[in-house]
Amino acid sequence: MKDLLIVSAIETFYGPSQALFGVDLTVREGEVVALMGRNGMGKTTTIASICGLEKFSAGTVTFNGADVGPLPSHKIARLGIGLVPEGRRCFPNLTVYENLVAAARPGAWTLDRVHKLFPRLKERYNQYASTLSGGEQQMLAIGRALMTNPILLILDEATEGLAPVIRKEIWQAVRDLKASGQSILIVDKTLSELLPVADQCVILEKGTTVWSGAPADLNRDIENRYLGV
Numbered sequence: 001m002k003d004l005l006i007v008s009a010i011e012t013f014y015g016p017s018q019a020l021f022g023v024d025l026t027v028r029e030g031e032v033v034a035l036m037g038r039n040g041m042g043k044t045t046t047i048a049s050i051c052g053l054e055k056f057s058a059g060t061v062t063f064n065g066a067d068v069g070p071l072p073s074h075k076i077a078r079l080g081i082g083l084v085p086e087g088r089r090c091f092p093n094l095t096v097y098e099n100l101v102a103a104a105r106p107g108a109w110t111l112d113r114v115h116k117l118f119p120r121l122k123e124r125y126n127q128y129a130s131t132l133s134g135g136e137q138q139m140l141a142i143g144r145a146l147m148t149n150p151i152l153l154i155l156d157e158a159t160e161g162l163a164p165v166i167r168k169e170i171w172q173a174v175r176d177l178k179a180s181g182q183s184i185l186i187v188d189k190t191l192s193e194l195l196p197v198a199d200q201c202v203i204l205e206k207g208t209t210v211w212s213g214a215p216a217d218l219n220r221d222i223e224n225r226y227l228g229v
Contacts, residue, residue: 002029004183005050005152010059012049012207019045020056020207025185026200027152032174032184034194034215036227037204043187044086046204047156050185051083052076064151077103082150086157086187088141092130096121099129099140100147107149114143117173135166142173153177155186159193171197191227203227 005027012020023046027033035043048054050061052073061068068076077083091099100111100121115122118139124132129140138158145153158174159167171193177184178197188194195201195215203211203226211222 001031003027004029004031004064005185006060006062007046007050008060008062010046010049010056010061012045012054012056014045014054018207020049022059022208023049023204024209025202025212027183027185028199029183030181031199032178032186032197034198034201035185035187035204036191036194036201038227041204042207043204044156045207047083047085047154047185047187050076051081051154077148080149080151082145082148082153084138084141084145084153084155084158086160088134088137090129090132090137090140090144093128095126095128096124096132096140097126099144103144104147105149109146109149111147114146117146117176118143118169133166135162135169138162138166138170139173142170152183152185155184155188157187157189159188159190167193191223 003026007023007025009022009024010020011022020042035046037043045054049056052071063079063081066079100114120136121139121143124136129137132140159170174197198215201213201215201218202209205226210226
């Protein structure tokens with residue numbers, strides 16, 4: 001199985017404040033990797049560093065054989081990373097259709113396929129994104145990322161703040177994506193939903209990778225030490 005994303009010992013600063021002190025993780029082709037840790041431990045900063053939204057000062061990020069550290073975010077996206085950011089960030093004044101096609105690239109993911117994954121988006125085809133519910137906006141954000149036909153899909157807090165019925169739909173979509181062979185890096189706090197879809201887990205503590213392994217190896221002691229409230 002090919003190593004698709006390799007993050008090695010990255011360090012990232014916000015001005016004079018250091019946020020990441022050495023993060024390591026690997027996503028292999030066709031694998032779902034869960035990036036875990038309490039709030040404020042560096043998960044979103046790690047994602048931002050991978051995607052070029054924040055520049056890391058040490059370490060390396062290699063994606064599909066390319067060193068992406070020197071690249072701007074739009075060039076990293078074109079290499080095949082699709083990001084669903086925390087907070088959704090749909091274009092509010094564009095319709096569902098316009099959001100989906102705005103950054104679309106040729107490939108297996110088409111409007112029809114996105115509509116099959118999320119039928120609600122077809123029903124809301126001509127609605128402005130600002131009029132959608134939070135759950136529908138999350139579906140739109142995922143659909144928009146898939147329309148770029150990514151090699152790697154990154155989901156940052158994909159179910160946060162959503163109603164239980166919508167959460168179920170999102171998790172079913174994640175399972176469907178995994179079954180299709182989509183490589184995914186995912187952040188979520190709901191271990192009962194996250195662990196069954198994950199092939200590997202990476203835990204961050206204070207901006208450092210402190211544990212990685214298979215979900216079956218994640219015992220109660222590790223959960224209490226690094227993931228407990």
